[in-house]
Amino acid sequence: MITDKCLADYLSSNSQTRNNNERLLIAEYEGGIDLSLYISADVFKHIENTHPINLIEQGKYSEFCLILEGVSHFLYVVWNASHYRQVTLLEMELQAEIDKFILMQSLINHDQDADLINDLRTWLFENNHYDLELETNELERYERANYYAGKYCRSLQQKYNLSGLNRVLLNDLRRLYRLGQQDKMRYINKLN
Numbered sequence: 001m002i003t004d005k006c007l008a009d010y011l012s013s014n015s016q017t018r019n020n021n022e023r024l025l026i027a028e029y030e031g032g033i034d035l036s037l038y039i040s041a042d043v044f045k046h047i048e049n050t051h052p053i054n055l056i057e058q059g060k061y062s063e064f065c066l067i068l069e070g071v072s073h074f075l076y077v078v079w080n081a082s083h084y085r086q087v088t089l090l091e092m093e094l095q096a097e098i099d100k101f102i103l104m105q106s107l108i109n110h111d112q113d114a115d116l117i118n119d120l121r122t123w124l125f126e127n128n129h130y131d132l133e134l135e136t137n138e139l140e141r142y143e144r145a146n147y148y149a150g151k152y153c154r155s156l157q158q159k160y161n162l163s164g165l166n167r168v169l170l171n172d173l174r175r176l177y178r179l180g181q182q183d184k185m186r187y188i189n190k191l192n
Contacts, residue, residue, distance in 0.1 A: 008038035072096040097149030125150030
């Protein structure tokens with residue numbers, strides 16, 4: 001974990017130095033990879049001493065989601081590398097969108113805050129805004145990841161009681177997590 005922007009910029013390739021508050025730094029070499037996760041110290045200061053559920057209830061999802069996204073990217077690369085599988089940027093973004101929804105909604109009291117869950121889904125998958133400096137291919141990747149994650153998460157809401165991470169729900173999440181990109185897309189495309 002790195003919180004120093006200068007160090008993150010130094011370790012980044014030239015194409016990764018866009019002014020952002022989160023990035024996964026990957027250095028590949030024969031036989032392995034080195035990973036560092038950069039999250040700006042300002043992000044941690046902003047949510048310091050605040051329980052995640054309070055951030056969600058206050059509608060301050062952004063910083064919490066930024067941390068969740070970085071951790072999701074890190075874990076997804078580690079899991080796939082430990083299984084000798086390559087990962088695409090689209091897969092990482094898709095998984096991060098799903099992880100953010102599942103983890104955030106698991107913090108919400110479903111009996112009292114059904115509207116908050118719908119607000120969360122709308123915020124994540126319908127009312128999102130993209131960085132205006134994104135290249136066309138980057139924007140397309142984020143839009144595709146958002147579309148597929150939104151479709152998958154809506155199907156989870158329809159199939160399961162999301163008030164707890166029950167075994168059947170976890171099995172569904174694990175199955176999708178382990179699929180390669182093409183199989184994930186096929187699986188999600190078949191959903192209503």
